[in-house]
Amino acid sequence: MGKRKTKPIVAVVGRPNVGKSTLFNVLAGEMISIVKDTPGITRDRIYADVSWLDMSFTLIDTGGIEPDSKDVILSQMREQAEIAIETADVILFMVDVKQGLVDADAKVADMLRKSKKPIVLVVNKVDHVEKYMADVYEFYNMGIGDPHPISAANRTGIGDMLDVVTSYFNKTVSAEEEDERIKVAIVGKPNVGKSSIINRLVGENRVIVSDIAGTTRDAIDTDIRYNGKDYVFIDTAGLRKKNKIKEELERYMIVRTVSAVERADIAVLVIDAVEGVTEQDAKIAGIAHERGKAVIIAVNKWDAIEKDNKTVNKFTNKVREVLSFMSYAEIIFISAVTGQRLPKLYETIDIVNENHSMRVSTGVLNEIMAEAVALQQPPSDKGKRLRLYYITQVSVKPPTFVIFVNDKELMHFSYTRYIENKIREAFGFRGTPLKFIIRERKENQ
Incomplete structure (x- = not known):
């Protein structure tokens, strides 16, 4: 059985209007996989899956704050910090260079520091590095390490920030692997x-x-x-x-x-x-x-x-x-x-x-696929018919299959589901989802 790394969790903490949702949207951007038919995913973007280089993690927004008074902001930030400390592998603490170091930030920083969790201090809205660098340095006073300047709106500094965030990952993952x-x-x-x-x-x-x-x-x-x-x-x-x-x-x-x-x-x-x-x-x-x-x-x-x-x-x-x-x-x-x-x-x-965690041999999979195709002709469009060349299982947890076809566009969701049902008829796979990746291969390859 292959070892499976758990996806690390990165939680974002910060006061209202420091730009958490802007960063969230930039990072989740195109990468957010909204699965149709799955309820509750699109409405409340509390979490998103983010990939950076060869690493992926789950980004969690620990909570929006309705700002009406300083006390409320502080108590709700503490609440956010608690959720982050409890659930995250890395905490992303976001502040705003234009608002400067605020009392609530310093108090929450104390809480985060005591948690001994890795904290990445991100200073947002740094549109001009030269102009704001002195203000960025002010955040060293919080005592939670280096401030990393970014501009979520202009998408600058984000790569460097992600490098820092992901540098903490392996340290937390390896223990679970065994x-x-x-x-x-x-x-x-x-x-x-x-x-x-x-x-x-x-x-x-x-x-x-x-x-x-x-x-x-x-x-x-x-x-x-x-x-x-x-x-x-x-x-x-x-x-x-x-x-x-x-x-x-x-x-x-x-x-x-x-x-x-x-x-x-x-x-x-x-x-x-x-x-x-x-x-x-x-x-x-x-x-x-x-x-x-x-x-x-x-x-x-x-x-x-x-x-x-x-x-x-x-x-x-x-x-x-x-x-x-x-x-x-x-x-x-x-x-x-x-x-x-x-x-x-x-x-x-x-x-x-x-x-x-079941693996099915490639030979058997291709027999099942050939039989399925014979029983129900693949769809065609404008005279071009879908051809399925080859299927193989590439991973487990969940079992994931790659199907090579002549034209991805022709492989309708319903036909993939039909193939899935045939595989389930043969092997059961009860209780587990199956994942299918469709790849294109030209006729003469």
């Missing part, structure tokens, strides 16, 4: 029973869960050995403040989910059986789907449902309908309260983990 344990993120809306499931799996309540919405505590990794195998459960439960407004809670939940899912191979999406599957569930599912993780949908509190012989089918159909973009996901019905079918969760995790 880790052969199966990593499972337990994700879902607040109060669907994520912690109860982990407690039940551990068999001892070492995570204290109260029934109050927004229980305070940090994400905790729980190591469990079951049937001779090692698992790490990455929990996203627990939110800091009870009096947070709904949008902030949601942003916080998404940031938590992105960082947990990024570190995991498998996401277990917990849905509340009593409440049914919701738009918010779809948003969280979209994060795992976008990142190519294996997915298990665990319908919790199933003991609380009045059942007849059609209940499971009805619920399953509803889930499939709302989460139509991940028809590959496995669904299981459990109860953390009674422990019903929890052993089945391990079994399902093992199965989808194998599928997520």
Whole structure:
């Protein structure tokens, strides 16, 4: 099994109007991959995948601030800093050369410094380096290292800044590479029973869960050995403040989910059986789907449902309908309260983990493709017909295939999906998304 590097997470912290969103848009620019059919991705650009040279990372915006008074700005910046310290591998702290060093900046810098996380201090709006250099140097007073001048609007200094940001990566990644344990993120809306499931799996309540919405505590990794195998459960439960407004809670939940899912191979999406599957569930599912993780949908509190012989089918159909973009996901019905079918969760995790890292030989793939093409003719356009030459699997987690064709434009989404279905018919691949890369090869090559 190939080692998989976890994508590092870079969180942006800064006061209002220092230019965070401008930088965000420049970095995400063309590189943001908006997957059609995935809910919640385009509306709230809380995170984006960025590639720089041969490295890629996830950029997270820790929060917008509604500036109305200095106190609010400071308290909300502290909040941002907390989220960043908790979830990020590298923190990008942004200040504005034209506003100069502000009291709130200095206070937040103290917090960040204590975290011992790598911090990159970015001074934005430096349109003329000569003109502003003295002002840039003023930021040395914060005591968090060298200030890096950029102009997000003019796109200057950004390469140098990214070099600094990415220079911190390998130091944080290497430890995880050797880790052969199966990593499972337990994700879902607040109060669907994520912690109860982990407690039940551990068999001892070492995570204290109260029934109050927004229980305070940090994400905790729980190591469990079951049937001779090692698992790490990455929990996203627990939110800091009870009096947070709904949008902030949601942003916080998404940031938590992105960082947990990024570190995991498998996401277990917990849905509340009593409440049914919701738009918010779809948003969280979209994060795992976008990142190519294996997915298990665990319908919790199933003991609380009045059942007849059609209940499971009805619920399953509803889930499939709302989460139509991940028809590959496995669904299981459990109860953390009674422990019903929890052993089945391990079994399902093992199965989808194998599928997520399964390799199929090139010979067999090409047989399946040839058969598929014979059964259903490839599309044509203006007399030119699509030809599929060759297919091969290039990586796992998720299984990723390259198909060589004569004309990329002719390879419609629906035909790729048809090939995918034929591969799934042969190998199952239950629980894992499959990725297809279409490459063009000229006829005579």
